[in-house]
Amino acid sequence: MVKRKTCIICMLWVIILIIVATSLTLYKYQKYHTHTHQVETKIIVKPSKCEKNETVKYIFNLVHWRETLAKHQTLSKKNQTLWCKIPDDLRLISTAIFRLYDIRNHTHLPCSMIYSSNNTLEDIKCKNNGQISRRSNDDSTDNQAEFTCRHGSTLDLFINKSADYSYPSIIADALHPLPDSLYINILNNKYRSCNTMWGFKLNHESISYYPSTTDPQKSNLFDVTFGYDRSIHEFIPHPxxxxxxxxxxxxxxxxxxxxxxxxxxxxxxxxxxxxxxxxxxxxxxxxxxxxxxxxxxxxxxxxxxxxxxxxxxxxxxxxxxxxxxxxxxxxxxxxxxxxxxxxxxxxxxxxxxxxxxxxxxxxxxxxxxxxxxxxxxxxxxxxxxxxxxxxxxxxxxxxxxxxxxxxxxxxxxxxxxxxxxxxxxxxxxxxxxxxxxxxxxxxxxxxxxxxxxxxxxxSKKFQNILSYFTTMENYNLECILCGMSKQVDQNKDPKEYKKKILKTIGRF
Missing domain, CATH: 3.40.50 (Rossmann fold)
Structure with missing residues (x-):
C-alpha cells in the first residue's frame, strides 16, 4: 500500500514537472516570436516626421553618389578637386555609405558631394500623374510641369533643417548588396520621413547577380522597383x-x-x-x-x-x-x-x-x-x-x-x-x-x-511589348517617387497612386 502511494506521488510530480516545462517552453516561444515580430515591424515602419506643404521634392541617389565619387577620385590625383571635412551630423550616414563601397577614408569628401547647390542638383519636371514633363514646341497645358523633383547625391539633403523637415526619397544602388547597417539601421530607422519613398532600378545584369534585392525584408523597404522579371518587379526598364x-x-x-x-x-x-x-x-x-x-x-x-x-x-x-x-x-x-x-x-x-x-x-x-x-x-x-x-x-x-x-x-x-x-x-x-x-x-x-x-x-505579343515601352517612355522612377510622396502630403494613399500608373501603362 505504501509503495502504491509512493508511485502515485511520483507520477504526480512527473506530471507537474512536465506541465511546468511545457509552460516555460511556450512562454519562451511566445516571447521569441513576439520579439521577432517587433523587429520585423520596426524594419518596415516609417518614422512619423513629415512636411505637409513641400513644393519641391528631393531624391538622394546612391547610384550617382558612387559614380560621382569615382569621377572625383580620378580628378583628385591631378589636384583639381576641392575636398571638405564631413560635418559631424553627417558622419553616421557617410560612414555607412563608405562601408557599402569599401572606402577607407571616412573623414573627407569632395565638397560638391557634401553641400548641395544648383550645380549638384538636377531639376526634374513632373506631372501629377507621374509622367515626365518634356519640352515641346507647343505650350499646351498637357506639356506643362505641375511640380519639380530635385535629384542629387549630396549628403546635406539629410540634414535636419527644421522640426518639420522631410528627409529625401532614396534611389538605392541595386548593383551592390543592401546591407542592414545602411538600409535598415541608418536610412530607414533614422533618415526616413512618412513621405519618403524608396525605389531602385535594376537594368544592368539579371537579378541572379543581386540576391539581396529579393530578400523579403529588404524588398518591403522599397515602394517602387524597376527590374526585368515581371513576376517580381512592377516596372520593366528599357530593354x-x-x-x-x-x-x-x-x-x-x-x-x-x-x-x-x-x-x-x-x-x-x-x-x-x-x-x-x-x-x-x-x-x-x-x-x-x-x-x-x-x-x-x-x-x-x-x-x-x-x-x-x-x-x-x-x-x-x-x-x-x-x-x-x-x-x-x-x-x-x-x-x-x-x-x-x-x-x-x-x-x-x-x-x-x-x-x-x-x-x-x-x-x-x-x-x-x-x-x-x-x-x-x-x-x-x-x-x-x-x-x-x-x-x-x-x-x-x-x-x-x-x-x-x-x-x-x-x-x-x-x-x-x-x-x-x-x-x-x-x-x-x-x-x-x-x-x-x-x-x-x-x-x-x-x-x-x-x-x-x-x-x-x-506577332501580337511583340506589338504589346512595343506599346508597353512606348508608354513607359513618358515615366521615370524619379517622377513616380516624388508623385507618391506628394500623395502622402495630401493625406492620400501612395499605393493607389502607383496602382493607377500601373493600370495606365498596362502589362504584356
Missing part, C-alpha cells in the same frame, strides 16, 4: 531590344529574307561531314570577293569574352563543340580564331588588346561578322525570366538565326509568328542540339523557314 528595334519590327530598315540570304558567305568546311549548302563565291553584293578562300569554317559563330557566368555558357559550348564545328572569335573555350581584317577595320580595333575593349566598337564588329553566318550563339550570362540582352537582338537584327539559351520565357518576347530562333532549352543534351542545327544548316528550305517572319508583321 536592350531598343538598340536594335528598327531592324526587328516591321519597318523599311528590317532585312528581308532575300537580303539575309544574299549576305551569307561560302562555308569552307574543314570536315567532310559538315557539307552545308553555300552561296556562290561571288553573290549580288560582292561579300565573297574579299578572299579566294572563305574564312568561314562552319555555320555557327560564337563570340564571348565573359567566360565565367552563372549560366555556365563556356562549359555548355565546350560540350556542344564535341558534336559540331563552331567558329570561335571570342576569348572563351577552345579553337579561338583571329578576327577577319574587315571586321577589325569596322570596329576600329587594330593594334588594340582586350584592355582597350571599351574604346572600340565591338558591337559593330560582331554585327558585321554575324550577318555572314547561318547561326550565332546567343547564350545569356544567367538564365532568369525576362532577362534578354543584345545576345538575342543582334543576330535577329542582322539576319543570323540565334542559337539561344537564356530566359525560360523567351517565347513571350519574340517578334516572329513562326520559329525564328533555335531554343537550346528544347533539347535534352548538347548533342541533340548539334544534330538539329546540322539538319537545319544542310537544308536550305528548312533554314529559310527561320527567316519567314522577316516578310511578315510582328
Amino acid at each position: 536592350w531590344l531598343y538598340s536594335y528595334i528598327e531592324h526587328i519590327k516591321f519597318t523599311p530598315q528590317r532585312l528581308s529574307m532575300q537580303q539575309v540570304m544574299n549576305n551569307k558567305v561560302q562555308i569552307n568546311s574543314i570536315k567532310h561531314s559538315d557539307i552545308y549548302w553555300t552561296n556562290q563565291p561571288a553573290n549580288s553584293n560582292g561579300q565573297n570577293k574579299r578572299t579566294s578562300v572563305s574564312y568561314v569554317k562552319s555555320s555557327i559563330l560564337w563570340m564571348n569574352s565573359n567566360c565565367q557566368t552563372k549560366s555556365q555558357r563556356t562549359q555548355y559550348m565546350r560540350r556542344l563543340m564535341k558534336f559540331i564545328d563552331v567558329d570561335n572569335y571570342g576569348t572563351c573555350g577552345p579553337s579561338i580564331l583571329p578576327l577577319p581584317e574587315h571586321v577589325i577595320k569596322i570596329q576600329g580595333s587594330a593594334n588594340r588588346t582586350l584592355n582597350d575593349l571599351a574604346t572600340y566598337n565591338s558591337a559593330a564588329g560582331k554585327l558585321a561578322l554575324a550577318k555572314e553566318y547561318l547561326f550565332t550563339i546567343a547564350i545569356e550570362n544567367s538564365l532568369t525570366y525576362d532577362y534578354i540582352t543584345e545576345k538575342l537582338w543582334q543576330p535577329l537584327a542582322i539576319g543570323s538565326v540565334p542559337v539561344y539559351l537564356g530566359a525560360p520565357n523567351i517565347h513571350d518576347w519574340l517578334p516572329c509568328q513562326t520559329d525564328c530562333i533555335i531554343d537550346l532549352n528544347k533539347f535534352k543534351t548538347p548533342k541533340d542540339a548539334a544534330m538539329h542545327i546540322t539538319q537545319v544548316a544542310s537544308n536550305r528550305t528548312l533554314y529559310e523557314s527561320y527567316h519567314k517572319w522577316r516578310d511578315q508583321p510582328v
Whole structure:
C-alpha cells in the first residue's frame, strides 16, 4: 500500500514537472516570436516626421553618389578637386555609405558631394500623374510641369533643417548588396520621413547577380522597383531590344529574307561531314570577293569574352563543340580564331588588346561578322525570366538565326509568328542540339523557314511589348517617387497612386 502511494506521488510530480516545462517552453516561444515580430515591424515602419506643404521634392541617389565619387577620385590625383571635412551630423550616414563601397577614408569628401547647390542638383519636371514633363514646341497645358523633383547625391539633403523637415526619397544602388547597417539601421530607422519613398532600378545584369534585392525584408523597404522579371518587379526598364528595334519590327530598315540570304558567305568546311549548302563565291553584293578562300569554317559563330557566368555558357559550348564545328572569335573555350581584317577595320580595333575593349566598337564588329553566318550563339550570362540582352537582338537584327539559351520565357518576347530562333532549352543534351542545327544548316528550305517572319508583321505579343515601352517612355522612377510622396502630403494613399500608373501603362 505504501509503495502504491509512493508511485502515485511520483507520477504526480512527473506530471507537474512536465506541465511546468511545457509552460516555460511556450512562454519562451511566445516571447521569441513576439520579439521577432517587433523587429520585423520596426524594419518596415516609417518614422512619423513629415512636411505637409513641400513644393519641391528631393531624391538622394546612391547610384550617382558612387559614380560621382569615382569621377572625383580620378580628378583628385591631378589636384583639381576641392575636398571638405564631413560635418559631424553627417558622419553616421557617410560612414555607412563608405562601408557599402569599401572606402577607407571616412573623414573627407569632395565638397560638391557634401553641400548641395544648383550645380549638384538636377531639376526634374513632373506631372501629377507621374509622367515626365518634356519640352515641346507647343505650350499646351498637357506639356506643362505641375511640380519639380530635385535629384542629387549630396549628403546635406539629410540634414535636419527644421522640426518639420522631410528627409529625401532614396534611389538605392541595386548593383551592390543592401546591407542592414545602411538600409535598415541608418536610412530607414533614422533618415526616413512618412513621405519618403524608396525605389531602385535594376537594368544592368539579371537579378541572379543581386540576391539581396529579393530578400523579403529588404524588398518591403522599397515602394517602387524597376527590374526585368515581371513576376517580381512592377516596372520593366528599357530593354536592350531598343538598340536594335528598327531592324526587328516591321519597318523599311528590317532585312528581308532575300537580303539575309544574299549576305551569307561560302562555308569552307574543314570536315567532310559538315557539307552545308553555300552561296556562290561571288553573290549580288560582292561579300565573297574579299578572299579566294572563305574564312568561314562552319555555320555557327560564337563570340564571348565573359567566360565565367552563372549560366555556365563556356562549359555548355565546350560540350556542344564535341558534336559540331563552331567558329570561335571570342576569348572563351577552345579553337579561338583571329578576327577577319574587315571586321577589325569596322570596329576600329587594330593594334588594340582586350584592355582597350571599351574604346572600340565591338558591337559593330560582331554585327558585321554575324550577318555572314547561318547561326550565332546567343547564350545569356544567367538564365532568369525576362532577362534578354543584345545576345538575342543582334543576330535577329542582322539576319543570323540565334542559337539561344537564356530566359525560360523567351517565347513571350519574340517578334516572329513562326520559329525564328533555335531554343537550346528544347533539347535534352548538347548533342541533340548539334544534330538539329546540322539538319537545319544542310537544308536550305528548312533554314529559310527561320527567316519567314522577316516578310511578315510582328506577332501580337511583340506589338504589346512595343506599346508597353512606348508608354513607359513618358515615366521615370524619379517622377513616380516624388508623385507618391506628394500623395502622402495630401493625406492620400501612395499605393493607389502607383496602382493607377500601373493600370495606365498596362502589362504584356
